[in-house]
Amino acid sequence: MEEAIQAxxxxxxxxxxxxxxxxxxxxxSDPEHPVMVQLTVREENENNFAPVAAATPAxxxxxxxHAAPTAARLDEPQDVPAVAKQVLEKLLRGMGxxxxxxxxxxxxxxxxxxxxxxxxxxxxxxxxxxxxxxxxDLEYLAxxxxxxxxxxxxxxxxxxxxxRARRERVLRELAKRxxxxxxxxxxxxxxxxxxxxxxxxxxxxxxxxxxxxTQSIGEGDRRRVMILPK
Numbered sequence: 001m002e003e004a005i006q007a008x009x010x011x012x013x014x015x016x017x018x019x020x021x022x023x024x025x026x027x028x029s030d031p032e033h034p035v036m037v038q039l040t041v042r043e044e045n046e047n048n049f050a051p052v053a054a055a056t057p058a059x060x061x062x063x064x065x066h067a068a069p070t071a072a073r074l075d076e077p078q079d080v081p082a083v084a085k086q087v088l089e090k091l092l093r094g095m096g097x098x099x100x101x102x103x104x105x106x107x108x109x110x111x112x113x114x115x116x117x118x119x120x121x122x123x124x125x126x127x128x129x130x131x132x133x134x135x136x137d138l139e140y141l142a143x144x145x146x147x148x149x150x151x152x153x154x155x156x157x158x159x160x161x162x163x164r165a166r167r168e169r170v171l172r173e174l175a176k177r178x179x180x181x182x183x184x185x186x187x188x189x190x191x192x193x194x195x196x197x198x199x200x201x202x203x204x205x206x207x208x209x210x211x212x213x214t215q216s217i218g219e220g221d222r223r224r225v226m227i228l229p230k
Contacts, residue, residue: 001023001035001037003035003148004035004036004037005021005037005039006144006147006148007144008037008039009039009143009147010140010143010144010147011140012039012041012196012197014041014196014200015153015155016153018041018042019039019040019041019042020039020040020042021037021038021039022037022038022040023035023036023037024036024037024038041196041200078149078150078152080114080146080150080152080154080156081103081105081115081117081154081156082103083146083149083150084115084117084142084146084156085101085103085117087142087145087146087149088101088117088119088138088142088158089101091138091141091142091145092119097121097124097126097127098121098122099119099120099121099124100119100120100121101117101118101119101120102117102118102119102120103115103116103117103118104116104117104118113155113156113157114154114155114156115154115156115157116156116157116158116159116165117142117156117157117158117159118159118160118161118162119158119159119160119161120161121161124160124161127160128160128163131195132163132164132167132195133195135158135159135160135163135164136195136197138158139157139158142156142158143156167198168201171194171198171201171202171205172201172205174191174202175191175201175202175205175206175227176205176206178191178227179206179209179211179212179227182211182212182227182228182229183211183212183229186229187229188226188227188228188229189226189227190217190224190225190226190227191224191225191226191227192224193218193221193222193223193224194223194224194225196223199216199223199224199225202214202225202227203216203225206227210230211229211230212227212228212229212230213227213228213229213230214226214227214228215228
C-alpha cells in the first residue's frame, strides 16, 4: 500500500500531507496481489485546501516479494539531491540524450519543491513534449525511483534549462491579470485546461487575493481553474 501511495504522490507531484488516501482494493495474502489506492488532492479554495471529488486518477502498483527495505537501509542517512541527480542522469543516458544535470537548492517559497534538477544541453526540446507532458513523465519516473531508494519526503522538480520556471512565471502573471479582470467585471473567468501541477500554481498565486477565489472544474485532461469574485 505504501508503494502505491508513493507512486501516486510522484505522479501528482505533491506531498503526503496534501492528499487524502483511500484504499480501493483489498490487500490479499498473495504478495503479487495488486494494491490500488486513490489519492485526492486538496485543492485551494476560499477556506483552505479542500477535497475535490474525482480530482485525480487512482495510482496502483504490484507489490513484489521481498520488496520491503531492510531496517539498516532505512537508518542510513542519504543525500537525496545527489541520489536524485544520479537517477536522472542514468535515465537520460538510457534515453541516449547527452546532457548534464545541475542541482538548484535555492528554491523560493514554502509551497514549491525542496530542490530542482535542471537538465542542460543542446537540442533538449524532445524532453519537454507537448505542454510539458514528456518532462512530467520523466519527473514521475525519477521521483518514483528516488522515493523507493531513499524513503525520503523531500520533493524535487525536474526542469529543462529553466523551462518550467519560465512557465511558472507566465502562469503567475496570467493568474494575476485574470484576477484583476474578474475584480473589475465581477464575472468569473475559466482558464484553459491544465495539468495538476500548473493548476496548483494558479491556486497558490491567488490564495491570499482579497477579491477573488479559485476552484477547479471538469474531469481528467479537461480539468480547468475557474477564478470567481468573492
